[in-house]
Amino acid sequence: RADAAKRLLDAGADANLQDNTGRTPLHAAVAADAMGVFQILLRNRATNLNARMHDGTTPLILAARLAIEGMVEDLINADADINAADNSGKTALHWAAAVNN
Template sequence: MNRPSDSDPYPLHTAARTSQTQVLEHLLSTNPELSLKEDEDGRLPLHWACTTPNTDIIRSILDSTPARSFDPDATDSSGWTPLMISASLPNDAGLAAVELLLARDADPKLPSNTGGTALHFATSKGNVDVVRRLLESGASARVKDKRGQLPLHRAAAVGSMPLVKLLLGPGKSPVNATDVDGMTALHHAVGEGHGDVAVELMREGADSGKRDAEEKRPIDHAPDNSVRQFILRRAEMEGIDVEEG
């Protein structure tokens, strides 16, 4: 077993971050109070454990943390909870950890310092299964972050059709909500070149004539003519009128 370095002021954090299971369990058995120690970023060992998909490490910390002090929604200096961190692992790698944290009463509705929730972060990474689980657990797709963005804005920006459908369907997200730049999800989908998502949004009621803070319609954000023509052709096939300049 690798021993923690005497020069490391946060050995349990290091063991959690690097998935050193034996070291972590040794430290917890000798001093469970270490699980409550914050590092310079305000993070507990649990935060660092959640940066990996290793649920054994996460479960060991959860089971060893003194019950009187346990807070599943402890935040770091950026306002991130362990649930937010697990939800943001790419490729749905944090799904099992998300399930584990929700079972320990983690709150999926809490915002970070930027106003983003676990749902925002999972959506940004294209995590369809995590988003579905968060919605089932009461996360709201109708909450904006401090930039005025809903998770739907992020789903449109990353071009995820499954997420757009989830957020508009079970999530009941508004389709024409604007962010601080006056941009709707449709503006973002067009701007990032996601023509299929743009057409889907219009099919669901997105307003093609809505102008942003610069008086631009969504189609005006097309990155090139090929994207613009793709959207116009597909919309015409669907019987959708696209407002142009």
């Protein structure tokens, strides 16, 4: 999957295109725990690390909600907005606490 993602990005695919729920490829990589694709998107300058789904979920919030610690750490290190809140007012820290992470 990572090789295909790299080829698509190199060919000009939009790293921030959203589906009908507002999910970007970065959200999808987090949801699938697809670390290879996640790393490629993270290194891609065009990728919006703070993109929001329609419910306000950012990739960092999603990673915290799914308790994927490596992705949480990588997003923080890449300067994702740690204080971003979803539409219910919950930040990544709220979600990490809620899932006992």
